[in-house]
Amino acid sequence: MNMNFDAVYFEPDILKYELGQMLRKKYDELPWTPIESHNRIPEFSNASNKEFPKLKQHLIIGIRKTHKYSANEKVSNWLVPYTSSGCRAMCLYCYLVCNYNKCAYLRLFVNREQMMDKILKTDATSAVPQTFEIGSNSDLVLENRITDNLIWTIERFSKEGRGSLTFPTKFDMVQPLLSLDHRGKIIFRMSVNPVEIIRRIEIGTSPLSSRIQALNDMAEAGYPVGLLIAPVILLPEWKKLYGELVEQLADSLSNKVKKTGFIEIILMTYSFVHNAINTEAFPNAVNLYDRSQMTGRGRGKYSYRTDAREDTQEYLREKLSKCLGSMPILYIS
Numbered sequence: 001m002n003m004n005f006d007a008v009y010f011e012p013d014i015l016k017y018e019l020g021q022m023l024r025k026k027y028d029e030l031p032w033t034p035i036e037s038h039n040r041i042p043e044f045s046n047a048s049n050k051e052f053p054k055l056k057q058h059l060i061i062g063i064r065k066t067h068k069y070s071a072n073e074k075v076s077n078w079l080v081p082y083t084s085s086g087c088r089a090m091c092l093y094c095y096l097v098c099n100y101n102k103c104a105y106l107r108l109f110v111n112r113e114q115m116m117d118k119i120l121k122t123d124a125t126s127a128v129p130q131t132f133e134i135g136s137n138s139d140l141v142l143e144n145r146i147t148d149n150l151i152w153t154i155e156r157f158s159k160e161g162r163g164s165l166t167f168p169t170k171f172d173m174v175q176p177l178l179s180l181d182h183r184g185k186i187i188f189r190m191s192v193n194p195v196e197i198i199r200r201i202e203i204g205t206s207p208l209s210s211r212i213q214a215l216n217d218m219a220e221a222g223y224p225v226g227l228l229i230a231p232v233i234l235l236p237e238w239k240k241l242y243g244e245l246v247e248q249l250a251d252s253l254s255n256k257v258k259k260t261g262f263i264e265i266i267l268m269t270y271s272f273v274h275n276a277i278n279t280e281a282f283p284n285a286v287n288l289y290d291r292s293q294m295t296g297r298g299r300g301k302y303s304y305r306t307d308a309r310e311d312t313q314e315y316l317r318e319k320l321s322k323c324l325g326s327m328p329i330l331y332i333s
């Protein structure tokens with residue numbers, strides 16, 4: 001992944017934090033522009049959709065002020081806003097593209113101690129140990145390349161936490177995590193899609209074969225692991241694509257992943273905003289809005305119709321039970 005940024009926009013107070021000072025040195029050669037708030041950068045929100053890829057080259061650094069957790073019932077108890085939001089990659093369906101250009105670019109938050117203290121306190125004061133999803137706002141494996149935050153997080157939570165942390169990724173840069181003393185408290189989830197979908201739609205992410213290798217390596221290093229088949233995209237040839245994906249996974253996943261890992265499956269949702277940005281910024285890309293299979297879900301959002309969802313579920317359950325029957329499917333949503 002090309003991590004070259006062309007400019008940094010920063011809240012001046014970040015320089016009061018160790019991580020802020022480290023980033024200041026690291027990106028010293030770039031132009032640094034002060035901003036009032038990472039949430040309001042008028043020149044970004046006023047930019048045209050065409051400029052979306054250009055905005056992705058900027059790095060925004062601020063202080064996270066909102067620390068509200070949302071209850072969750074999938075692999076974790078809580079979705080936690082953590083050390084970054086947005087991403088340098090450009091998956092055409094990315095759910096972080098919530099409000100035109102406002103949330104797409106990578107924002108780093110330097111107050112990681114404050115965020116970790118809250119996680120540890122919530123964990124310690126709950127009746128039973130809790131699981132926290134820390135990767136729902138960005139890709140932390142990618143972010144770790146810039147900040148080493150994941151290393152810091154795993155080391156601190158493993159020593160002080162009772163429950164677990166979990167995060168998904170579409171990147172393969174797990175080498176720095178393999179030797180950490182994680183004490184089985186970090187659940188690593190690798191997101192996968194067919195090779196062709198990664199190449200044409202998940203622009204800027206790691207290839208399938210290296211994601212599989214990274215998952216095998218993490219399992220070998222003792223991390224609890226999961227496989228996230230997501231988002232399932234119903235292109236016209238989807239059965240062939242996902243059938244081949246499951247076969248490739250069966251051939252390449254290690255026995256350890258097959259014996260200990262679990263599977264989550266999420267079908268793609270899309271929106272009017274995605275469609276507007278993609279049409280203007282990526283005019284030659286695959287059109288993910290499929291009128292014949294999608295239905296409105298309110299507020300400009302689209303999801304696959306019930307009959308298409310049922311067909312997909314049935315196909316994937318059957319294929320997975322044949323090829324990867326030892327891995328439980330936690331849910332298909």
Ligand code: SF4
Nearest residue numbers: 087089090091094170
């Ligand atoms: S890797 Fe994840 S966070 Fe980054 S653009 Fe793709 S879906 Fe969004």
